[in-house]
Amino acid sequence: MSRTTADLGFAQLKNPLMPASGCFGWGREFSQLFDLKTLGAVVTKAVTPEPRAGNPGPRVAETPAGMLNAIGLQNSGLTGALTEELPWLQKQEVPILVNVAGRTEDDYVKVAEALAHHDILGLELNLSCPNVKEGGITFGTDANNVYRLVSRVREVCPLPLVVKLTPNITDITEPALAAEAGGASALTLINTLRGMAIDIRTRRPLLGNVTGGLSGPAIKPVALCLVWQAVKAVSIPIIGCGGIARVEDVLEFLLAGASAVQVGSAAFTDPLLLPRLAAELEKWLEQENTSVRELVGAAHPQGGNHD
């Protein structure tokens, strides 16, 4: 175990850094720029049972300190994932969290069942995509739905289940507790915040999907706050996600109680950000003579599970 080791309960990772789902594909493209083994884990693009074409364009727009996206879960379906993407990624010798999405509960169960006996670290259940008409966020905003869906997936899949929740909700502790009760092994907080932009020249919404998900440094304080609140409510590990762009952001999330972190849109600004953060984190921990595990939750007055 080293200073950088991240403890997710169900697994220990060489460091707490992973890409956020949807920002990294299956790692193929970024592997041309750096060795994926420098990462704690890779989180894949969402897999749905059938291929999805995604939303009409434009799908991305820049915003102050961030961006909007409305990709719409474009992916090549379970068959594409199992025949083309997963076998390639498995050869890269990096722990894999496969992100799972669907229109219905049955969709999630189907994908989870198909992946249940593959050599992967676990599944990340996307109950929080704001850019699809059915499924995604509609599951994550209702605690009963979260509980039922996670329980059903738990029945068919022995793998660790990480549940990715939406910030577009009044009280994050409700879906967080529901996911824990349903059998979640960990939580990812947060997915994007719903937002939009209007093109003043055409006088129409800029994104083809009208609304999209806001990410980037703009949402970091929101994400940090929701991690802080959820850490106090649940006892399973939390993976922090939202606006992380610098090593200081990583440290803030760890201190708030996240056991690991995901980096999303900031890797579009700097495609080499993830390996750079891994190196900078290691250096900082050495300088401060501390470790990731010592930092997790340290900002809470009495450690992780207290006010």
Next chain:
Amino acid sequence: MIEVSAAVLTNEPLTEDIYKLKLQTPVIAAGVQAGQFVHLEVPGFSLRRPFTVADAENGAITLIIRRQGRGTEALEQTKAGDAIQVLGPLGNGFRPMPGRTLLLGGGIGAAALTLLARRLDRCTLVMGGRSAAELWLDDLDLPATVDIQYATDDGSRGFAGNLVQYAKEYLTPGMWVAACGPQPMLAGLQSLLLQQDIPGQFALEARMACGLGACMGCTCKTKSGHALVCKDGPVFAAEEVALT
């Protein structure tokens, strides 16, 4: 493909809103294919900006950029010696075909064709614009193998009319066409090429995030479904793209 810090060599205006940015980046300059692009970081902005490489020689690449928003405004302010992060070369370039080549560039779209023009044995490169003041091909020192023509809507220089009208007039069997420009131009050109059974390749543009094919942000419609401009393109077979 590499991510590298490149020094600005020169940055000079070509017209009222077009400027020419030359960057020292030997590896990209040596490896770039005509039609490929680079993704530039603009300090203070979340998303990079994609630009086709307009020229590559002596260890440097040239980009021709239209000031269009705050990102391209910021890039216009860069000076010789400034460092810019560059990712590239990216995407698929033009695949030269047999026969005489007609290159049609609508406005800033011409910047996607100049490297191809330089590398062909002989070609005609036509730039279209509203009026003579918008044209800038003369300032690029293109070789004599490139027959430069212009088409202007107001007839102030060259052919009077747009590039689709120009193509109607001058397309002949045995040619192939490389084009980049606004969507109505490409749509008009596409029907014309289909009618006359002339092959073509179009360079497309899109709002882009990663530039690599990972985020799936830069979608475009093709006859066979959605494609990614950055990874499947930016150059597509003319008959493949759905432009309506």
